[in-house]
Amino acid sequence: MRRGVRPLTWPTALTALALLAATTAQAQALATAPAPSAPVVRDEASPEEVTWTLEIEAPEPLRALLQRHLDLSRYLASPETAQVPRTELMRLRQAAPAQARALLETEGRFGATVRTEATDRGERVPVVPGGPALPQVRLRLIVDPGPQTRVESARIEFEGALSLAADAGEARAQELQRQARESWSLGPGRPFTQDGWSSAKGATLALLRAQGHATAAWSGTVAQIDAAQAQARLFLVADSGPLYRFGEIRYEGLDHVRVDAVRALENFAPGDPLREQTLQEFQARLGRSSLFDTVAVQMEPDPALAEAMPVTVRLRERPLQQATLGLGVSDASGPRITLEHQHQRWFGWGWQARTRLQLAQTDRLAALDLTSHPHPGPYRNVAAALAQHAEASGLAVTTQSARLGRSKDDERLERLYYLEWQRVRTRVIDDGSVNDDTTALSLNYQWIWRDLDNALLPTRGTSLSLLTGAGQSYRATPRETGAFARATGRLTRYERLGPWYASARVQLGQVFARDAVAVPYTLLFRAGGDDSVRGYGSQDLGPVDADGAAVGGRVLAVASVEAGHPLRRGDPAFQGAVFVDAGNAEASWKGFNPLLGYGVGLRWRSPVGALRLDLAYGQQARRLRLHFSLGITY
Structure with missing residues (x-):
């Protein structure tokens, strides 16, 4: 504020700016009023109907803006108004410069000059085929x-609870003020436009509301324009x-799921700041x-209840x-039929049960997977049995296993640790001889991390x-x-390279014994x-014994790169x-010999996952093989 100038209230300041803008627009309209040009439209007061070109x-994109919004353009584009009395056309012409300047100001062009020229072509053309011929006027803007x-400068101040908390030294409030100022998108040096001004204000309010100030609003905003500079x-x-802070959580729609299982998933406590991200993570x-x-988490902000805001969860x-x-x-098992049954409260207990029966060539x-309803943490107990x-690869493999463990899933991280018993018996298909019969008891830990733009159909990110x-x-x-240890890892990267959708993966594994x-x-x-490795059958690659029967390798390494391109421009759902x-898999790293497979494929990004159809050539197999799969593997 300059010295010697009496402070203005917000209403007074805004009114003064509006009057100043209106006065300036009128002055510019008078200063830039077009002078008559020759030849000019004859008898501008004539009621005779005319048509026109414009x-x-x-410069682009300003021309497109004017073409879209000027009355002259809109009238000309409509068959109902493409012909008007000459007096109406002249009215539109006289209004066009002021209209154009107002439109240009929304793009930050406050010093624009606009003039019009009108020329009577002396021609008569029909507006519609077979219709009467009318005089045509050529207009230039x-x-x-x-x-x-x-x-030149942008200053943001705060008032209300956030300002009071920041002044009291509260770190959360000070950090939020800093974020709001640093994330302001219309900073010094940036072009000033109406869209940019509105977008920047909206983004700042969205930030404040997302951080617990659900009723944040602008108490005043001023953009002071110096058109000369x-x-x-x-x-x-x-x-x-x-x-706003969390108060009572009201659950609606619960029947066979106990409320304590749902509360175990809460990622907040009563009195915590009610942030939008917290609600989204909970949902x-x-x-x-x-x-x-379906899940819907809702609240209706009420300043009177801000200290303990009720939240409704509709399920x-x-x-x-x-x-x-x-x-x-x-490709692995040929035709198959599968029957799956799911029970949300198995025998009345707080367990989900998934039973699978599969018959293939x-x-x-036969498998049973049990998962408990959530426990505080949130953790879930798991149990499984399989026969x-x-x-595959000339072997008949019979497996029985049982598993007992616990899992925990966060927004990006899945963890599972379990104790597993399994017995595996293999025999040679050709002669029926027993190849191996081994039982093992092991303690295992599985860790899956994802940073993907879409967990089901990723195009960018890492898992x-x-x-x-x-x-x-x-x-x-x-x-x-004897004792043994085992470790496997798989890294996958997805990336956009212009119009291409690229992915790369590396998988390594080793048994230590x-x-x-x-x-x-x-x-x-x-x-x-x-x-x-495409181009080979499922589990075709790996060591064999002296009789040529497949045996498992103790080391594994696989790498793959892939690039997909939309088959139709602008539609990434279908890709080539x-x-x-x-x-390969080998008995040891010594003499490890990776085998190559390459080919082409079709991709359909379906609602339930990526469907892949690949035609691959195996370098060692020396043949083409068709592969079909649905979904992605982590």
């Missing part, structure tokens, strides 16, 4: 937009309103629990029981999964009993197949792809 001479106005000085005052936790079909539970019959085909499976008979375990194996021959110690076949490694895979 040429706008202005000539624009000198002047310099682009840029922000093409500069804008901005001053804003934000009233934060009260800081995401409820959605990932697989207990509900629609999944059906208590649900059965699914599926038919499919895969080379794979038969499977599968045939990393690690699985480690250690245990004891048992076999009929005592000398083959003495050569004499037997390890169950399912804990060893084989390579090849849809999600490994090229890829190269390399990898």
